[in-house]
Amino acid sequence: MNITDNQEKIKVTASTQEKDGKYYAVLQYKDENGKKQYKWKATKIKAEKGNKREANRKAEEIRLQFEIELNAPTTIAVVTNNNDILFGNYMLDWLEKHKHNIELSTNDGYERNVKKTAEYFNNLGITLQELKTKHIQTYYEHLQATKNLKWNTIKRYHANIHKALEDAIRLELIDNNPADHIKHGKCEQYIAEYYNAEELNTLFEKAKNELIEPIILVTAYYGLRKEETLGLKWNAIDFKNKTITIKHVVTNGAVNGKRVVVKKDRTKSKSSYRTLPLMTDIEKLLLQEKDKQEKNKKIFGNTYKNKDNYIFTDEEGNLIKPDRVNRRFKKLLEDNGLKIIRFHDLRHSCATLLLALGHTLEEIQIWLGHSTIKTTEIYANNIVLNKTTSADTIANALKISA
Numbered sequence: 001m002n003i004t005d006n007q008e009k010i011k012v013t014a015s016t017q018e019k020d021g022k023y024y025a026v027l028q029y030k031d032e033n034g035k036k037q038y039k040w041k042a043t044k045i046k047a048e049k050g051n052k053r054e055a056n057r058k059a060e061e062i063r064l065q066f067e068i069e070l071n072a073p074t075t076i077a078v079v080t081n082n083n084d085i086l087f088g089n090y091m092l093d094w095l096e097k098h099k100h101n102i103e104l105s106t107n108d109g110y111e112r113n114v115k116k117t118a119e120y121f122n123n124l125g126i127t128l129q130e131l132k133t134k135h136i137q138t139y140y141e142h143l144q145a146t147k148n149l150k151w152n153t154i155k156r157y158h159a160n161i162h163k164a165l166e167d168a169i170r171l172e173l174i175d176n177n178p179a180d181h182i183k184h185g186k187c188e189q190y191i192a193e194y195y196n197a198e199e200l201n202t203l204f205e206k207a208k209n210e211l212i213e214p215i216i217l218v219t220a221y222y223g224l225r226k227e228e229t230l231g232l233k234w235n236a237i238d239f240k241n242k243t244i245t246i247k248h249v250v251t252n253g254a255v256n257g258k259r260v261v262v263k264k265d266r267t268k269s270k271s272s273y274r275t276l277p278l279m280t281d282i283e284k285l286l287l288q289e290k291d292k293q294e295k296n297k298k299i300f301g302n303t304y305k306n307k308d309n310y311i312f313t314d315e316e317g318n319l320i321k322p323d324r325v326n327r328r329f330k331k332l333l334e335d336n337g338l339k340i341i342r343f344h345d346l347r348h349s350c351a352t353l354l355l356a357l358g359h360t361l362e363e364i365q366i367w368l369g370h371s372t373i374k375t376t377e378i379y380a381n382n383i384v385l386n387k388t389t390s391a392d393t394i395a396n397a398l399k400i401s402a
Contacts, residue, residue: 010070014063016055018047025059027066039066053307057263085173087131088122094164113157128168133178136161140182151185158182193341194349195220196356197397204398206336212328214285215312215320216346221282221394223350223368226322226343227251228272231263232311237286242278246369250310252322261321263308272369279395286311293317353397 012029027039043058045051095114126135143149162179169177200220207213219229231249253262296315297304306317313319329343354364
């Protein structure tokens with residue numbers, strides 16, 4: 001049976017315990033009979049000095065995921081007659097069942113897409129048994145006509161629908177998958193907006209003394225993803241060996257329909273984990289930020305919030321969240337009459353700058369942390385230089401004003 005609004009949600013608490021030299025999340029909750037239950041789940045973090053705070057954070061992440069899983073329905077809609085299942089309701093049940101398999105950072109998009117799909121089909125009253133290829137095809141045409149969505153986006157809706165219907169076949173609710181025969185639209189190559197070196201330097205000047213100024217500078221100089229910049233901690237900076245390591249990310253996610261900030265000790269892919277030269281301009285910038293944080297710690301004392309040692313925080317030590325960066329960046333451009341681009345386009349600007357100054361696609365791929373050369377090919381088509389040369393190229397083209 002599905003969990004209904006009348007059923008009480010199972011709450012899970014977590015504590016962090018040491019076992020066999022590692023930290024574990026000990027989860028506690030009461031089952032349907034009110035009996036206490038305990039679960040031990042590995043955090044994969046060594047029980048060493050300095051790791052306890054990170055283990056506590058990981059335990060909370062595990063607790064959250066486990067609570068979602070525990071409250072997910074155990075079966076897809078159980079009804080007396082399969083012909084009575086509205087396809088929209090089936091999609092909602094399918095989403096609930098699979099939520100625990102979806103990363104928090106991507107769950108937000110899944111939820112939005114599936115809920116839109118469910119609303120559309122429920123309004124038509126189409127059941128799972130009645131669903132035909134033509135209904136799905138019409139839905140995609142509806143998304144194109146009324147939402148102005150391209151096939152690049154619609155294929156995400158299609159992936160969810162197709163997977164949900166495959167599960168329906170496995171559960172013997174239907175005999176075949178009507179999403180198998182959809183006529184796919186043509187994926188359009190994305191053409192990224194970007195700033196050239198002159199425009200970037202103008203942006204740097206206009207961003208002077210803004211809260212997000214250092215975030216803009218680090219992102220543009222290194223071509224980082226926003227979640228990589230916001231995820232930088234002080235232990236990622238090696239001032240002695242002059243390196244910066246991309247190994248932690250901060251992004252948005254969703255839990256029970258609510259947007260949350262997700263912190264992860266791993267990058268988007270293996271290739272995204274990379275160590276780059278610490279450029280002189282950025283080193284000076286980071287040392288200034290470090291000095292600011294030390295002063296703020298003294299001012300706010302025990303109320304200072306930055307316990308995880310993130311680099312980019314506000315005066316009180318609050319982590320600067322992704323949505324806040326987007327809002328501030330858009331306002332900065334509008335207020336100063338600058339060309340409107342997305343914050344992510346600073347990454348494209350870095351790539352285009354490297355290409356324009358003679359770097360190869362292979363080198364740009366390594367610098368940006370792309371998993372495949374195909375992603376890098378968005379910017380052009382040939383080239384070989386090392387990371388140090390890339391850093392010198394960027395540093396010579398861009399300048400942080402005093």
